[in-house]
Amino acid sequence: MAIAMEEKIEAIYQQVKARNPGEDEFHQAVKEVLESLGPVLVKFPEFAEQKIIERICEPERQIMFRVPWQDDRGEVHINRGFRVQFNSAIGPYKGGLRFHPSVYLGIIKFLGFEQTFKNALTGMPIGGGKGGSDFDPKGKSNNEIMRFCQSYMTELYRHLGEYTDCPAGDIGVGGREIGYLFGQYKRITNRYESGVLTGKGIGWGGSLVRTEATGYGAVYFVREMLKVRKQSLEGKTCVVSGSGNVAIYTIEKLQQLGAKVIACSDSNGVIIHEKGIDLQMLKKLKEVERRRLADYATYHKDARYIAEGNIWEIPCQVAMPSATQNELNGKDAKMLVKNGCIAVGEGANMPTTPEGVHVFLHAKIAYGPGKAANAGGVATSALEMQQNASRDSWSFEYTEQKLDQIMTGIHQATYETAEEFGAPDNYVIGANVAGFIKVAQAMVPMGLI
Ligand code: NDP
Ligand code: 2IT
Numbered sequence: 001m002a003i004a005m006e007e008k009i010e011a012i013y014q015q016v017k018a019r020n021p022g023e024d025e026f027h028q029a030v031k032e033v034l035e036s037l038g039p040v041l042v043k044f045p046e047f048a049e050q051k052i053i054e055r056i057c058e059p060e061r062q063i064m065f066r067v068p069w070q071d072d073r074g075e076v077h078i079n080r081g082f083r084v085q086f087n088s089a090i091g092p093y094k095g096g097l098r099f100h101p102s103v104y105l106g107i108i109k110f111l112g113f114e115q116t117f118k119n120a121l122t123g124m125p126i127g128g129g130k131g132g133s134d135f136d137p138k139g140k141s142n143n144e145i146m147r148f149c150q151s152y153m154t155e156l157y158r159h160l161g162e163y164t165d166c167p168a169g170d171i172g173v174g175g176r177e178i179g180y181l182f183g184q185y186k187r188i189t190n191r192y193e194s195g196v197l198t199g200k201g202i203g204w205g206g207s208l209v210r211t212e213a214t215g216y217g218a219v220y221f222v223r224e225m226l227k228v229r230k231q232s233l234e235g236k237t238c239v240v241s242g243s244g245n246v247a248i249y250t251i252e253k254l255q256q257l258g259a260k261v262i263a264c265s266d267s268n269g270v271i272i273h274e275k276g277i278d279l280q281m282l283k284k285l286k287e288v289e290r291r292r293l294a295d296y297a298t299y300h301k302d303a304r305y306i307a308e309g310n311i312w313e314i315p316c317q318v319a320m321p322s323a324t325q326n327e328l329n330g331k332d333a334k335m336l337v338k339n340g341c342i343a344v345g346e347g348a349n350m351p352t353t354p355e356g357v358h359v360f361l362h363a364k365i366a367y368g369p370g371k372a373a374n375a376g377g378v379a380t381s382a383l384e385m386q387q388n389a390s391r392d393s394w395s396f397e398y399t400e401q402k403l404d405q406i407m408t409g410i411h412q413a414t415y416e417t418a419e420e421f422g423a424p425d426n427y428v429i430g431a432n433v434a435g436f437i438k439v440a441q442a443m444v445p446m447g448l449i
Contacts, residue, residue, distance in 0.1 A: 005038045008048065016057045023106030025325055029113050029350060030057055032357075036432035039421050044440070050448075052440045059112060060093075061085040064105070065155040067133055069148045072141055080104075081152050083131035085165055086112035089442040089449075092163055093129030094119055094378060096170030099148075099177070101136040108132055110325070111170070114349055115378070117435025118371040121410050124382035129165055131156070137172045149180035157188050162195035162388075168381050169199045171324065174245055175211070194388035198381035202393075207384035209399040210377075214347060215249025216400070217376015217407045218320060218368075222345035223257065224411035225366035225427070231342070234258040239316045241265045242323030243286055243293045246347040246374070250320050251277055263314050265323065266293040270309035273300060315339035322347030330355030337363045346370035361426060372414045372431040379406045 013034050017027050034053065041048045067079040082105060085093040095115040098107070108130050116128025135148055159165060169178055178199045186192060200206035209216070223233055236259045240247050243264045251261045255276070263272045264282070271277070271293055281299055285291045297305040312319065312332035319341050321328050327348065328336075333356035336344070343366040346352065350370055352360070360367040380403055387393055394402075414430030417437075423429040443449065 005041045005048075009034050009037055009041070009053065012053050012057070015054070020106075020109070023109055025110035025350070026106045026113065028354065029110040032354065032428070033113070033117065033432045033436065036429045037436060040433055040436060044437070046444055047440050050444055052443055055443065056087060056116070056436070056439065057113070059084050059086045059109065060088060061159075062105070062109075063156075063159055067135065067148065067152050067155070069144070069151045071144055079133050079135040079148070081131070081133045081155060082108045083156060083159055083165070083167070084108045084112040084129060085159070086128040086130070087116040087439060088127035089439050089446065090120060091125035091127045092161075093165040094126035094168070094381065095128055095130040096132075096168045096378075097173045097177075097181075098130070098132035098170040099135045099137050099172035100132070101134055103132045103134045107325070111349055114371050116439060117432065118375045119378055120435040120438035121372055121413065121431060122375050122379040122382060122406055123409060124379060126166075126378065126382050129167075130170070131167055132170065132173070135172075137177075142176070145177065146180045149177055150184045153181050153184040154188065157185050160185065160196050162193050162385070166196055166198060166381075166385065168197065168378070169245070171244070175199060175201060175206075195385045198384045200384070205384075205388055207380060207387055207399060208394065208396040209403060210380045210384055211245065212249040212252065212400075213380035213403055214246045214374050214377030215251070215322070216253045217379065217403055218246070218250055218322070218345045218347040218373045219253035219257065220376065220404055220407035221368045221373040221411055222318060222320070222343050222366070224408055225343055225345070225368055228415065229342075229366060232257075233318065236260070236317040237262055237315070238318040238320065239263040239311055239314050240320045240322055240347075241311050241327060241351070242321075242348065243271075243282060244323070246377075247322040248279070248283060248286065250322050250347050251279055251282070254318075254320075255279060259318065262316070263311055264293070265309070265311045267323075268292060269294060269305055269307040270311045270314075271296050271303055271305055272314060273303040275302060312336055316341055318343045318345070320345050320347055321351035323351065324348055325350045326353050327351045328356050329353045330359055332356060333359035337365060341365060344368065345373045347374050349374065357428065361428065364425065366425075367427060369428050369431055371435060372410050372427055375410055376403050376407050379403065
């Protein structure tokens with residue numbers, strides 16, 4: 001029975017590959033989830049009868065559009081905008097927008113697919129979606145960013161709504177961009193519809209803790225994984241890749257819990273600071289002045305900057321990839337394990353290649369995959385929507401406590417699901433299976449949708 005199921009799932013995967021040619025990251029994300037699902041179809045035969053896997057792999061709607069804008073010199077540029085509305089079985093589409101030159105349909109689809117299961121794991125009523133553009137925000141002025149965001153929203157607004165689709169930030173989209181996007185949405189629709197975007201400013205419908213949430217949440221997940229192993233973060237040496245929103249607040253929470261973060265990175269290089277990363281300096285450089293990480297070494301003479309360096313070569317006990325997809329490969333994973341790494345928590349989406357994941361699982365270190373470990377960001381977005389709906393605003397302490405409870409709950413659910421499905425300690429199986437079952441069980445009673 002189980003072998004027949006595996007063959008059936010492999011056939012579905014081959015079909016997904018054939019009908020979505022060239023979308024490598026989407027294929028990778030689908031394969032990883034489908035490989036976990038054999039025992040689920042055995043336990044729930046109605047999922048196979050109702051072709052739930054085939055339906056879940058096909059987005060409900062995909063939107064691609066032209067985004068024309070003018071730079072400060074008056075030159076016209078054309079970018080491509082995307083929004084993939086993947087699955088709305090348990091709530092309105094919800095997921096970030098990514099502005100990065102590498103963006104194409106295959107990236108947005110992998111992110112939207114992952115988001116569907118991640119959002120289900122949070123226990124909140126949110127479906128899965130993702131969007132973005134191949135626009136490169138690096139080196140652009142505030143006015144250029146504003147004009148781009150206004151043009152992008154001028155098309156996207158017609159597909160959004162607090163009960164339809166609610167974007168937020170991701171790579172290249174933070175508080176500044178959400179402000180311009182919200183302003184344009186409000187202006188076009190003549191509606192103050194707070195819940196349509198999350199990651200808003202505190203004075204206009206935003207939630208405390210949303211900025212910190214993804215990083216804090218990822219650290220809570222690692223804390224829980226270590227707790228099972230009768231360990232803690234206290235005194236552990238950590239490296240965190242990236243130096244954007246997720247990386248910064250991962251470093252902050254690691255430091256608060258007594259760990260020592262000795263390295264972070266950007267797409268140009270790595271900073272190693274054995275004394276511990278100076279978080280105030282990092283925030284000033286990245287959040288306020290929007291400068292490159294290399295400049296950190298000009299302020300701290302005892303820190304080393306390695307251009308094009310590989311952060312995973314630095315010996316550490318805890319590694320938290322928090323930059324981008326496929327940033328940690330099989331060779332990197334072997335090096336981390338060899339150097340004594342005991343836990344990996346993914347702040348980024350799909351940062352570890354399939355070979356890397358195999359190494360971590362085989363070595364039996366604590367490995368928390370992105371769709372479980374980084375769910376704190378979108379969970380806090382859902383808390384923001386909850387506050388918007390009740391026209392309320394909660395304190396930092398209360399909201400952070402809710403985030404902690406949600407992450408602890410996700411850890412417990414993924415841990416228990418892995419055990420139930422015969423793969424103890426395997427959070428990949430736990431997250432894929434628990435997320436899939438939640439979405440599938442909502443789809444079946446709704447009929448052929
Ligand atoms: P930011 O734009 O704030 O920061 C991104 C960081 O990653 C920067 O340091 C950037 O370096 C680096 N980076 C981006 N692309 C690449 C690349 N191709 N190669 C090497 N480094 C790269 O984004 P976030 O911190 O918000 O997002 C980081 C990751 O976390 C992403 O995978 C995102 O999908 C995921 N995530 C984000 C959530 C959120 O709430 N923001 C929620 C859940 C997951 P540089 O400046 O040189 O480009
Ligand atoms: O990948 C993610 O979960 C995000 N970028 C956050 C999505 C959200 O809606 O807050």
